[in-house]
Amino acid sequence: MDLLQGLNEPQRAAVTHSDGPLLIFAGAGSGKTRTLTHRIAYLIQNGVSPHRILAVTFTNKAAREMRERLENLVGGVAKRMWLGTFHALCAQMLRIHGERIGLNPRFVIFDSDDQLRLMKEIVKDLNLDTQRFPPARMLGKVSDAKNELKTPEILASTATRPHERIYATIYQNYQRRLREQSALDFDDLLVEAVRLLKESPESLEHWSERFQHVLIDEFQDVNEAQFQWAQMLASKHKNICVVGDDDQSIYAWRGADIKIILDFEKNFPDAMVVRLEQNYRSTQNILDAAHGVISHNFGRASKQLWSEEKGGEPLVLHGALNAQEEALWVVRRIETLRREERFSLDDFAILCRVNAQSRPFEEAFLRNRVPLRLVGTQRFYDRREIRDVLAYLKFIYNPDDAISANRLINVPPRGIGTATVQKLENLAIEQGRSLGALLLDPETQKALSPAVARKIEPLQRLLLQIFAEANAVKTVADLLEKVLERTQLLDFLAGEKDGETIDRVANVEELVRAAEYFDLRMAEDVLETGETTDVWDESDPLRLGLFLGETALEGGTDKDAESDEAVTLMTLHAAKGLEFKVVFLVGLEEGLLPHARAIWGENAGDEQLEEERRLMYVGLTRGEKRILMSYAAQRTMHGRTESTQPSQFLNEIPGYLLQREGLAAQIGPRIVQNRSTSWGGYGGSGYGGNYASNRANLNDLPRPQTSSAPSFAGAKTEKSGDKPPTFRIGDKVKHGSYGDGLVVAASLSGGAGEWVEVAFLGEGIGKKKLIVAYANLEKAA
DNA sequence: ATGCACGTACTTTTT
DNA sequence: GTACGTGCAT
Numbered sequence: 192m193d194l195l196q197g198l199n200e201p202q203r204a205a206v207t208h209s210d211g212p213l214l215i216f217a218g219a220g221s222g223k224t225r226t227l228t229h230r231i232a233y234l235i236q237n238g239v240s241p242h243r244i245l246a247v248t249f250t251n252k253a254a255r256e257m258r259e260r261l262e263n264l265v266g267g268v269a270k271r272m273w274l275g276t277f278h279a280l281c282a283q284m285l286r287i288h289g290e291r292i293g294l295n296p297r298f299v300i301f302d303s304d305d306q307l308r309l310m311k312e313i314v315k316d317l318n319l320d321t322q323r324f325p326p327a328r329m330l331g332k333v334s335d336a337k338n339e340l341k342t343p344e345i346l347a348s349t350a351t352r353p354h355e356r357i358y359a360t361i362y363q364n365y366q367r368r369l370r371e372q373s374a375l376d377f378d379d380l381l382v383e384a385v386r387l388l389k390e391s392p393e394s395l396e397h398w399s400e401r402f403q404h405v406l407i408d409e410f411q412d413v414n415e416a417q418f419q420w421a422q423m424l425a426s427k428h429k430n431i432c433v434v435g436d437d438d439q440s441i442y443a444w445r446g447a448d449i450k451i452i453l454d455f456e457k458n459f460p461d462a463m464v465v466r467l468e469q470n471y472r473s474t475q476n477i478l479d480a481a482h483g484v485i486s487h488n489f490g491r492a493s494k495q496l497w498s499e500e501k502g503g504e505p506l507v508l509h510g511a512l513n514a515q516e517e518a519l520w521v522v523r524r525i526e527t528l529r530r531e532e533r534f535s536l537d538d539f540a541i542l543c544r545v546n547a548q549s550r551p552f553e554e555a556f557l558r559n560r561v562p563l564r565l566v567g568t569q570r571f572y573d574r575r576e577i578r579d580v581l582a583y584l585k586f587i588y589n590p591d592d593a594i595s596a597n598r599l600i601n602v603p604p605r606g607i608g609t610a611t612v613q614k615l616e617n618l619a620i621e622q623g624r625s626l627g628a629l630l631l632d633p634e635t636q637k638a639l640s641p642a643v644a645r646k647i648e649p650l651q652r653l654l655l656q657i658f659a660e661a662n663a664v665k666t667v668a669d670l671l672e673k674v675l676e677r678t679q680l681l682d683f684l685a686g687e688k689d690g691e692t693i694d695r696v697a698n699v700e701e702l703v704r705a706a707e708y709f710d711l712r713m714a715e716d717v718l719e720t721g722e723t724t725d726v727w728d729e730s731d732p733l734r735l736g737l738f739l740g741e742t743a744l745e746g747g748t749d750k751d752a753e754s755d756e757a758v759t760l761m762t763l764h765a766a767k768g769l770e771f772k773v774v775f776l777v778g779l780e781e782g783l784l785p786h787a788r789a790i791w792g793e794n795a796g797d798e799q800l801e802e803e804r805r806l807m808y809v810g811l812t813r814g815e816k817r818i819l820m821s822y823a824a825q826r827t828m829h830g831r832t833e834s835t836q837p838s839q840f841l842n843e844i845p846g847y848l849l850q851r852e853g854l855a856a857q858i859g860p861r862i863v864q865n866r867s868t869s870w871g872g873y874g875g876s877g878y879g880g881n882y883a884s885n886r887a888n889l890n891d892l893p894r895p896q897t898s899s900a901p902s903f904a905g906a907k908t909e910k911s912g913d914k915p916p917t918f919r920i921g922d923k924v925k926h927g928s929y930g931d932g933l934v935v936a937a938s939l940s941g942g943a944g945e946w947v948e949v950a951f952l953g954e955g956i957g958k959k960k961l962i963v964a965y966a967n968l969e970k971a972a
Numbered sequence: 973a974t975g976c977a978c979g980t981a982c983t984t985t986t987t
Numbered sequence: 988g989t990a991c992g993t994g995c996a997t
Contacts, residue, residue: 276987303986322981978995980991
């Protein structure tokens with residue numbers, strides 16, 4: 192099979208590059224996955240054993256898709272590759288070698304719900320005010336630290352402000368509690384995998400020797416931990432191939448660091464760089480609009496998409512009165528487009544910034560009887576009833592898991608409330624054992640008051656019975672059925688009267704099916720490898736653990752993803768990587784896109800604004816044939832109706848590409864005169880919008896009382912720990928080719944470090960944005 | 973211990 | 988508007 196057939200020049204170069212680091216800038220719609228899969232197939236065709244290839248993605252979906260496409264190219268041998276998400280692959284490595292760094296191989300993975308429960312306990316135990324230290328935000332702090340591979344000790348030693356010390360203490364306690372129950376959270380999977388490679392030379396030797404080729408997808412989204420992990424795995428053979436697009440980096444809030452892709456050539460000086468700029472998806476008009484927007488970002492790797500598909504329809508911009516009218520307009524437009532241009536409902540996508548925008552669309556589509564499919568709203572495995580059942584399985588797998596023990600202790604309700612639980616926990620601390628160990632020990636009852644003992648007695652019997660039966664069970668599905676039977680959880684759910692009963696029962700049944708499917712896959716693996724083991728036999732803890740790992744790491748099946756023809760509604764984040772013939776970008780307003788937090792939130796700054804712009808770019812580049820955009824002049828949020836301004840990004844689309852409708856047609860060529868008046872707060876004019884060094888950790892200060900009027904009290908103070916800016920607003924500067932100028936905006940926060948905007952004095956030069964590190968710029972006297 | 977009612981605060985995106 | 992947390996009554 193000729194793997195090079197149908198590939199363009201740069202794609203071929205990427206596929207055939209033999210040894211050494213390779214960086215592929217793959218613009219939207221440039222055939223990225225095709226290039227990556229063909230490269231892997233090409234490696235295999237040229238004698239590299241699939242067993243020695245590691246391919247990493249961010250999402251399970253991407254991993255599945257890649258595997259599928261690879262199997263089409265090279266057949267079943269693709270199964271022998273290590274291909275999966277960062278988290279899944281790290282978990283796998285830790286199951287195999289984790290003991291070398293002191294991890295219990297039966298560790299459970301805490302997902303976000305477990306994490307939050309644990310964090311709530313920590314904050315409470317430390318007697319901290321949950322208003323000033325909201326558990327969810329504390330989790331974010333911990334996650335940030337982990338993404339940068341900072342231990343609690345490091346955080347403590349670098350803490351200067353009282354708040355920071357508290358964060359470090361919280362992190363420390365959180366981490367201790369995790370380890371006490373042999374639990375790892377999502378971030379731990381990466382952190383510990385890195386630690387394994389650093390602290391166990393044999394492990395590093397083993398894995399880095401094994402992986403002749405390491406390939407990473409969506410490289411613009413990696414964080415420090417992920418990067419180090421990949422780098423170490425590739426340290427032996429130096430064959431690290433990364434694919435990404437800095438313009439589509441939209442996960443900075445999750446620790447993704449765009450600098451890692453931008454600095455790749457610095458880290459690997461001998462890297463070959465390939466740019467995929469030919470776009471096979473969109474019309475040139477769409478690409479021009481997208482380029483108009485994204486080119487307002489800087490510190491980006493320079494590139495521009497082009498298409499052989501010249502021209503195309505203009506982009507439509509509609510101004511609606513409010514969100515209801517906006518939704519109605521979308522429905523009508525879809526109906527006419529379908530009639531006139533014979534599109535299928537599956538060809539349409541509505542992309543929004545936040546899930547909260549979906550309601551008016553659901554209503555409008557329902558009323559007009561147009562099927563609408565919502566994607567990615569709630570993860571299947573996150574549903575309460577599913578988590579209740581899973582708590583039992585997790586507890587069976589690892590009785591030290593106190594969060595699961597706590598969860599199942601009174602589900603279904605058996606009269607054990609906080610008071611009783613408190614007594615048990617005290618006893619656990621007294622005896623230095625876990626809550627689970629107490630629950631499973633018949634002796635425990637003797638140590639309790641008769642009243643408490645009577646309460647937990649039935650629970651204890653139930654658990655012991657389930658544990659005894661679990662030993663005899665052969666599959667995860669059987670175990671699950673046993674748990675359901677003994678706990679009568681289904682009866683409990685069926686008896687609840689909150690309107691969701693039917694869904695809940697159906698969901699649990701769906702979980703049983705997921706388990707059956709898992710067992711089936713396991714059985715197939717056994718056929719291939721010749722190994723057999725019982726589900727949760729001590730000799731192989733991997734089976735049940737593997738299933739639980741999947742429930743934590745995979746969202747679960749999108750229930751109606753592949754149902755009948757329907758229009759798709761999802762967030763811009765969820766849309767990355769997808770394409771649709773017709774894309775509606777809705778809610779294009781200041782405050783929504785760009786999101787309020789990026790313009791007038793506590794940490795607002797250019798970094799955030801640029802990420803919002805990339806979101807807009809991602810949205811635009813999803814469209815193949817048509818882009819239709821809309822905004823509402825009034826929008827109700829938090830129960831309050833406010834008038835809004837159209838998004839500033841609309842100004843960045845060349846006017847000749849736009850066809851205006853509704854309010855947008857009445858207003859005239861320029862849409863936004865003044866960026867941010869209608870929200871109150873500061874008037875936008877004085878700051879020129881670009882001054883971002885007010886990031887002086889405003890998040891560490893008490894929150895301002897009003898959410899709409901941010902306090903700029905700290906705006907002029909520099910964050911103490913940061914390196915000082917070279918240039919400040921008002922500085923006179925001299926540039927190598929542009930001559931003298933005045934700094935009008937400055938920030939330390941661009942993708943490529945410090946940048947300034949300079950108004951040059953010379954005729955016809957005007958204002959330029961410059962990256963300090965690259966520009967030939969110096970201070971003038 | 974449980975359930976209800978009220979008040980409050982909150983809202984981005986998710987592996 | 989909703990979801991959650993708190994406080995009260997059963």
